[in-house]
Amino acid sequence: MTGQRQADLVDEERFPEGAPAIQEDSSAASPARKIIFSFPALKPARLALGAGLKRALALIYPPVCVACRAATGDAQALCAHCWGEIGFIERPYCERLGTPFAVDLGRGLLSPAAIADPPVFARARAVCRFDGVGRELVHRLKYGDRAELAVTLGRMMVQAGHELIAEADLILPVPLHRTRLWSRRFNQAALLAQVVARLTGLPHAPAALARRKRTRQQVGLTRAQRADNLQGAFRVPDGTRPQIEGRRILLIDDVLTTGATVNAAARALLKAGARQVEVLTFARVVTDG
Numbered sequence: 001m002t003g004q005r006q007a008d009l010v011d012e013e014r015f016p017e018g019a020p021a022i023q024e025d026s027s028a029a030s031p032a033r034k035i036i037f038s039f040p041a042l043k044p045a046r047l048a049l050g051a052g053l054k055r056a057l058a059l060i061y062p063p064v065c066v067a068c069r070a071a072t073g074d075a076q077a078l079c080a081h082c083w084g085e086i087g088f089i090e091r092p093y094c095e096r097l098g099t100p101f102a103v104d105l106g107r108g109l110l111s112p113a114a115i116a117d118p119p120v121f122a123r124a125r126a127v128c129r130f131d132g133v134g135r136e137l138v139h140r141l142k143y144g145d146r147a148e149l150a151v152t153l154g155r156m157m158v159q160a161g162h163e164l165i166a167e168a169d170l171i172l173p174v175p176l177h178r179t180r181l182w183s184r185r186f187n188q189a190a191l192l193a194q195v196v197a198r199l200t201g202l203p204h205a206p207a208a209l210a211r212r213k214r215t216r217q218q219v220g221l222t223r224a225q226r227a228d229n230l231q232g233a234f235r236v237p238d239g240t241r242p243q244i245e246g247r248r249i250l251l252i253d254d255v256l257t258t259g260a261t262v263n264a265a266a267r268a269l270l271k272a273g274a275r276q277v278e279v280l281t282f283a284r285v286v287t288d289g
């Protein structure tokens with residue numbers, strides 16, 4: 001694993017390097033908490049450029065590929081080369097984990113990993129593998145184009161996750177801890193969740209799940225230590241519990257790596273009365289063999 005890739009993985013799991021585990025003040029009157037709940041990930045106006053403005057912008061800025069920046073015919077799209085290179089995840093895959101199978105042995109099969117260690121969430125789906133073009137797009141969303149790219153990636157997520165969307169009542173992003181949010185001032189999961197909600201018409205509750213404590217860096221920990229590190233990292237505030245109870249939740253994130261983060265989030269949601277939790281990400285780490 002390269003250093004850059006490892007850095008991305010650490011970032012995805014949202015563990016500040018070397019950060020100690022700090023228990024958050026649980027006072028409901030904390031003004032800081034109000035700020036995180038009202039954080040405007042994206043102003044709706046930015047999503048809805050008028051057709052005239054779009055045409056004018058296309059004259060000034062000719063469309064380029066969202067991944068490699070080569071000239072292309074359509075705005076906010078992949079060029080033919082990148083489309084061919086992106087590692088789309090399609091069936092056959094594990095019906096629970098969404099990890100691709102090398103050989104098609106028929107529909108409805110589970111992977112050995114899903115049977116040996118069943119996830120807390122019901123199903124996970126992703127548009128593509130977290131490598132090559134897929135990794136570049138996640139990187140751009142994090143550090144670059146953001147709002148417009150989120151619409152493009154969100155569209156692809158709606159397609160890849162249509163079976164999950166058909167059964168979902170509510171969309172939720174995987175939240176960042178507030179200190180993390182402040183340092184980067186941006187949660188790409190919230191941005192993607194907002195786009196998916198807008199495209200599907202599903203209700204969106206960005207504040208219904210909160211991050212309780214800062215977790216230690218996951219790198220170098222065993223699987224059991226990772227789960228322990230995340231224990232209690234998420235909570236459903238009392239005020240938002242009615243939004244969760246009895247609902248089928250679709251959790252949104254940019255990348256799924258080990259699944260430890262979404263499992264911890266799913267556990268908190270089920271504990272708060274959610275009927276079902278499923279996971280839709282743009283990319284996911286796939287380990288072959």
Ligand SMILES: [Zn+2]
Binds near residue numbers: 067
């Ligand atoms: Zn390209």
